[in-house]
Amino acid sequence: MNDRLRGHVDVLLLAALEAGPAHGYGLAELVRERSAGAFDLPEGTIYPSLYRLERKRFVASRWKTVEGRRRRVYRLTAGGTQELERQRSEWRDFTRAMEAVVT
Amino acid sequence: MTIDAYLAELERRLSWTGRRRALPEVKEHLRDAASRHCEAGASPFEAEEAATRDFGPPGEVARRVDGELAVRETRLASVLALVATLTFVFPLYVIPENTLPPASWAEVPADIHALQRVSIGLWLLAGGLAVVSVLLALTRRPQLAGPALVATAIAITVATAAGSAGALRWIQETPSNPNHFLSAPFAALILGACVLAALWARSTRRRLAAATVSG
Numbered sequence: 019m020n021d022r023l024r025g026h027v028d029v030l031l032l033a034a035l036e037a038g039p040a041h042g043y044g045l046a047e048l049v050r051e052r053s054a055g056a057f058d059l060p061e062g063t064i065y066p067s068l069y070r071l072e073r074k075r076f077v078a079s080r081w082k083t084v085e086g087r088r089r090r091v092y093r094l095t096a097g098g099t100q101e102l103e104r105q106r107s108e109w110r111d112f113t114r115a116m117e118a119v120v121t
Numbered sequence: 122m123t124i125d126a127y128l129a130e131l132e133r134r135l136s137w138t139g140r141r142r143a144l145p146e147v148k149e150h151l152r153d154a155a156s157r158h159c160e161a162g163a164s165p166f167e168a169e170e171a172a173t174r175d176f177g178p179p180g181e182v183a184r185r186v187d188g189e190l191a192v193r194e195t196r197l198a199s200v201l202a203l204v205a206t207l208t209f210v211f212p213l214y215v216i217p218e219n220t221l222p223p224a225s226w227a228e229v230p231a232d233i234h235a236l237q238r239v240s241i242g243l244w245l246l247a248g249g250l251a252v253v254s255v256l257l258a259l260t261r262r263p264q265l266a267g268p269a270l271v272a273t274a275i276a277i278t279v280a281t282a283a284g285s286a287g288a289l290r291w292i293q294e295t296p297s298n299p300n301h302f303l304s305a306p307f308a309a310l311i312l313g314a315c316v317l318a319a320l321w322a323r324s325t326r327r328r329l330a331a332a333t334v335s336g
Contacts, residue, residue: 041146041149041150042146042149042150043149043150043153043154046150060175060176060177061150061154061175061176061177062176062177062178062181062182062185063177063185065143065146065147065182065185065186066185066186066188066189069142069186069189069190069193070189070192073189073192073193087149088145088149089146089149090145090146090149
């Protein structure tokens with residue numbers, strides 16, 4: 019399953035951030051929970067993806083102290099929300115077409 | 122591998138930028154993951170082993186992190202290289218033109234003339250290469266900008282060397298000039314900066330080449 023995630027990590031992270039700002043570990047947990055454990059992201063891939071999303075200005079981040087620990091918290095930007103919508107729409111078209119052919 | 126051993130290995134493999142950006146985050150991440158494994162019943166040692174294993178091999182993580190950060194660095198460096206190349210009009214033309222003593226010859230000696238032409242020609246070439254590196258850095262394959270950046274730095278370095286040699290020859294021909302002390306340290310400073318820029322561009326290119334960049 020994890021091999022199939024390649025190329026989809028960015029959109030999974032954007033979708034997870036839609037729920038609200040979170041740090042890297044929190045995002046990995048959220049994706050794992052939402053997929054009922056099916057998507058167990060290789061955790062080391064999360065940060066390069068987050069840096070890429072930040073470079074594209076789809077997410078923004080800053081250090082925050084939470085419960086006495088300093089954490090870098092990421093949040094979705096307006097551009098990120100638009101990008102998520104675009105990717106969602108593409109994904110729906112793709113799954114609809116796949117379903118029509120495969121099932 | 123324990124968290125401390127993992128972080129030490131990751132630190133060893135990451136670039137300076139990667140260490141500054143990623144290490145504190147990875148440390149917090151691994152501590153969170155180990156806590157989760159402890160809550161699930163693992164011993165502290167097992168929890169750290171599981172957390173570091175789930176995170177992935179340090180070499181692979183370092184390669185991906187550095188690859189992504191190098192994209193941003195390369196884009197910034199390309200713009201800086203272009204700006205720097207444009208400002209080289211001062212050491213290569215404006216400063217010599219205003220500090221070198223009036224020539225005592227009717228016609229510029231052939232060697233000085235040749236050095237001036239080489240210097241200006243390479244400066245124009247560096248400008249062109251810097252523009253190319255900016256354009257390449259903005260594509261989906263920014264690693265292609267690496268060679269153009271290195272070539273820009275080399276062209277500027279040689280242009281500066283040729284310009285400095287031309288200025289020194291000019292001073293030799295007119296030894297009474299009191300201003301030549303102004304140009305020598307300045308040229309040395311620029312030359313040093315160019316060498317540093319070339320070394321930096323070379324290391325960035327190596328990191329970019331080693332990384333899988335998805336744009």
